[in-house]
Amino acid sequence: MSETGSKAIVTVPAVAVIDEVRDEIEDVKTFYFSFEDPAVGASFRVRSGQFIMCTVFGAGEFAVSLPFSPESDRPHLSVRQVGKVTRALHDLRPGDKIGVRGPFGNGFPFEEIKGKNVIYVAGGIGLIPLRSSIVHVLQHRKDFGRILLIYGSKTAKELMYRYMIDEWKKTEGFETYFTIDNPEPGWDDRVGFVHTLIAPASVPVKDTVAFVCGPPLMFNAVIGELGKAGLKDEAIVSTLERHMKCGIGKCQHCAIGRTLVCTDGPVYTYRQIKTLGEQI
Numbered sequence: 249m250s251e252t253g254s255k256a257i258v259t260v261p262a263v264a265v266i267d268e269v270r271d272e273i274e275d276v277k278t279f280y281f282s283f284e285d286p287a288v289g290a291s292f293r294v295r296s297g298q299f300i301m302c303t304v305f306g307a308g309e310f311a312v313s314l315p316f317s318p319e320s321d322r323p324h325l326s327v328r329q330v331g332k333v334t335r336a337l338h339d340l341r342p343g344d345k346i347g348v349r350g351p352f353g354n355g356f357p358f359e360e361i362k363g364k365n366v367i368y369v370a371g372g373i374g375l376i377p378l379r380s381s382i383v384h385v386l387q388h389r390k391d392f393g394r395i396l397l398i399y400g401s402k403t404a405k406e407l408m409y410r411y412m413i414d415e416w417k418k419t420e421g422f423e424t425y426f427t428i429d430n431p432e433p434g435w436d437d438r439v440g441f442v443h444t445l446i447a448p449a450s451v452p453v454k455d456t457v458a459f460v461c462g463p464p465l466m467f468n469a470v471i472g473e474l475g476k477a478g479l480k481d482e483a484i485v486s487t488l489e490r491h492m493k494c495g496i497g498k499c500q501h502c503a504i505g506r507t508l509v510c511t512d513g514p515v516y517t518y519r520q521i522k523t524l525g526e527q528i
């Protein structure tokens with residue numbers, strides 16, 4: 249463990265035990281965990297928007313967001329199986345062990361958004377990195393203006409955290425807009441790509457910040473609509489995903505131009521993203 253200012257960072261993998269595994273959507277599971285050493289657990293403080301490096305012993309290590317609210321949730325990860333390491337994680341059961349290094353990265357700018365309207369726009373599993381911020385903002389409802397969640401996926405069964413969203417909707421004034429790409433039996437809400445919901449939602453512009461997370465095509469279309477609505481580039485925030493190895497700014501694996509996503513990011517404003525000169 250090392251100290252950076254007041255933050256305790258686990259720099260070598262600390263062993264954590266999987267307490268519970270929850271099936272979310274196809275190929276995505278949530279893993280609740282606790283640290284084997286309670287002292288590590290007590291000092292493991294995260295900011296919304298940060299990430300960890302998760303070791304699956306015998307398989308490898310990968311970067312993963314921290315979707316839990318540091319204030320109120322049990323530590324957990326929501327992971328899509330895409331390759332060797334994430335598939336090995338999906339094979340784990342309660343009682344099995346993983347390694348955790350981190351937390352790393354800058355996190356979302358909470359103090360700067362206090363008092364503002366907050367728009368969350370997510371596509372598919374892009375809701376995972378936004379989850380902790382949504383929970384935080386809803387828990388501090390009175391500190392914010394309008395709070396909107398605009399969320400879409402290819403099909404209804406690919407919408408993440410639907411059971412949680414039902415709970416979140418009980419918060420007064422939380423506005424939700426959902427869509428799926430094509431009509432399907434049993435779906436009586438909107439149909440079409442997620443960016444088509446920006447105009448009907450009459451998104452606020454003044455004193456507003458928008459958090460956008462999802463696949464590149466969706467991201468670019470949403471940015472276009474938010475821009476048309478009048479949001480400035482610096483009022484749009486997103487997280488970048490790049491292959492990571494060290495997580496601490498040494499290996500340069502996640503470099504884009506002069507920025508290192510692991511230490512300077514993964515949270516950037518759209519104004520910053522534009523200067524990186526690389527397609528998101």
Ligand SMILES: Cc1cc2nc3c(=O)[nH]c(=O)nc-3n(C[C@H](O)[C@H](O)[C@H](O)COP(=O)(O)OP(=O)(O)OC[C@H]3O[C@@H](n4cnc5c(N)ncnc54)[C@H](O)[C@@H]3O)c2cc1C
Pocket residue numbers: 299308310311312313314326327328329330331332333334335376377488489490491492514
């Ligand atoms: C900061 C950060 C946060 C992340 N948060 C989450 C999360 O909360 N949940 C989650 O499921 N995944 C998340 N990811 C992605 C996750 O790290 C990768 O899916 C994982 O590394 C895949 O490892 P693997 O060995 O299973 O697959 P690999 O064999 O490494 O990759 C399988 C396929 O996925 C592609 N791929 C792998 N990693 C990335 C990446 N970072 N960007 C684009 N394509 C990639 C590969 O090119 C390959 O086609 C995050 C990544 C970053 C950098």
